[in-house]
Amino acid sequence: MAKEGVDMTEETEYMIDRNAGKEAVNVESPSNAKEMRAVVLAGFGGLNKLRVTKKAMPEPQDGEVKIRVKACGLNFLDLMVRQGNIDNPPKTPLVPGFECCGIVESVAENTHGFEIGDRVMAFMNYNAWAEVVCTPVDFVYKMPDDMTFTEAAAFSLNFVAAYMMLFEVASLREGMSVLVHSAGGAVGQAVAQLCSTVPNVTVFGIASCFKHTSIKDSVTHLFDRNADYIQEVKKISPDGVDIVLDCLCGENTGKSLSLLKPLGTYILYGASNMVTGETKSFFSFAKSWWQVEKVNPIKLYEENKVIAGFSLLNLLFKQGGCNLVKSAMDKLLILYEQKKIRPVVDSLWALEEVKEAMQRIHDRGNIGKLILDVEKSPTPLMANDSTETSEAGEEEEEPEGDNDSKERMPFIH
Template identity: 90%
Template sequence: MAKEGADMTEETEYMIDKNVGKETENVESSGDAKEMRAVILAGFGGLNKLRVTKKAMPEPQDGEVKIRVKACGLNFLDLMVRQGTIDNPPKPPLVPGFECSGIVESVGENIKGFEIGDRVMAFVNYNAWAEVVCTPVDFVYKMPDEMTFAEAAAFSLNFVAAYMMLFEVANLREGMSVLVHSAGGGVGQAVAQLCSTVPNVTVFGISSCFKHAAIRDSVTHLFDRNVDYIQEVKKVSPQGVDILLDCLCGENTGKGLSLLKPLGTYILYGASNMVTGETKSFFSFAKSWWQVEKVNPIKLYEENKVIAGFSLLNLLFKQGRCSLVKSVMDKLLCLYNQKKIKPVVDSLWALEEVKEAMQRIHDRGNIGKLILDVEKSPTPLVTTTNLICFFLVTCRNEVIRKHTSTDRAVK
């Protein structure tokens, strides 16, 4: 169970908002068990719209499970939520986050299959970045005994999305080829691992060159995202690829369609090219929109190509396909127990470090999944003030030492 009233270290440089510090202190000094810490998005915009504060703790309604959160997943989609670039976002203030792991603290009425103390992972329709969440039982899954809370928070969204795109949408089979953008990210690494469970699948990975050393062994061929990867792929496979997974959109849509073999499938599951600066950019949005090749159904018919879109969260929360997702999760947990797949965790961050974690994703610096660890204390950063104090103390000690040595010599 998450520790309440834990001592916190000094706020990091990214959390310079004085109100944030005051709110955090109030939470920790509070003995009210019905309040919790949570990340609040006060309004759409930059990193300064995020803060950690106290919030009323939710209680499970009929058909819901209350979870004491241990870890939360952080995705590129969360940056788009913060900027307000997604369709029909809830009105702020809101608690971001779509996935978490933790321990069942209580259950609502008409709940079967879960008991207090169960270790679980869950999808949440927002509100995941908090000490406690309540979510419908259909979105909750028991964790394997060997799985850590950080792994569980990195598992559900990435692996379910990767599996459904590969096997439910594109029908991946032996001997096929797959190209995945952002191969070093959470979904990209999940795609690479799942492809390895099918014989003779060739995986083309596109990523920033500084990630290549770390992920080279996870894919068959690896190319720099800043070079003409189309020509590089065609040198290896002149006919192109069978499946292309695109989380970028923009100009990559046309490139992806041009790389498809006959009967190949292009799947769009993100639009990260629309995120360029810290806040929403109408220029970037318009540029990505106009760069998308306007798809002509007649051309698809003539070239025998398939274009598809995939949104796991819409499938769960808007289209009611919980039973399908559960069947996929069962298959994935079987593969995990067989040690054929394992989520890649990039790093752990305290709730108070959410701004820094988001910046790391924005800079495309992560390899695997970033996790918000609810029980982790922020790591203090060396500020300019601290450096000056350290310098002055060092100088003072040196002066004292010299005077002491001089006095001894005179005596």
């Protein structure tokens, strides 16, 4: 039983049991206090599979804390989950999202280290995009006093992934060089900041041209992703680079391997090139796969090159890496408190604007992190798009031309 500030009455318990399984209760009753808003993915596919609805509020089990969510992180991986473009996708319907932050609302029995009122950020194995979440304490971290909820939602996944790839996998040291794809994204910006904490590290950033003005000061050299960046990098560093961080896969794999110095490390941590349209495309998957240079172990041996893969969520939820991640988080929070790193936030979106936010990631338009602000009120045009559904639970088609009139939320720089 959770330890809460107010005990639940027998009448309230009866109302919850009586209404168990119902999507929403239209009449006012004590059970409404035990419901929450959440983003639900009804099935794998396009944006029309997402909607905001009411769900039963979870309660913490032994070893868990219950968090009143303030903000959630939105990542390219969430787009791939929506399409079902991942290995062993979970069953739908589901609540997406892998990271959030908020205030501890209750603490279950046999749970230690956290108290009601603590400001925290947490990793989730799905279910993050909701007003309330419950998660084991192994995945929860206290926020620094001066960290905002917006920053916290942009911090955990991206900075931990960047830190572990650079320092745990690739052993970044003074004087090394790093090439990072998608340098304008949240991970790319985290990589650039962490590299700046090590003396004389050269960062080669690859990004779309329209992002260059905003991110040019965060990297040493910046190149257009559509240009022949291989030759440009070799003009500056004829021997190549020490570390490559690749979230694209496809044809970039072979190019990146060709840039590695002897004893260099190539790390694949994503495959965004496999996403080209709104829904999953087997053609895009096949094209990306066949563009990957087939890795020859003998060639690796002869050239003294290292190939690695990194998945933070698999490390956390499938491979028991909680202690490794906690160690990385502790070091990152020290760097944050020293003001050496700080998340770059692209924009804030209400839960009801999740489709528009996800489209911005699909279009590779973001510079830094997109945040779902749970307490934010949506703009009217966007709210209708994410909550209006047909009787079958699918989004009604919009009249042509409506999309052109929708305002984007102001971006944070």
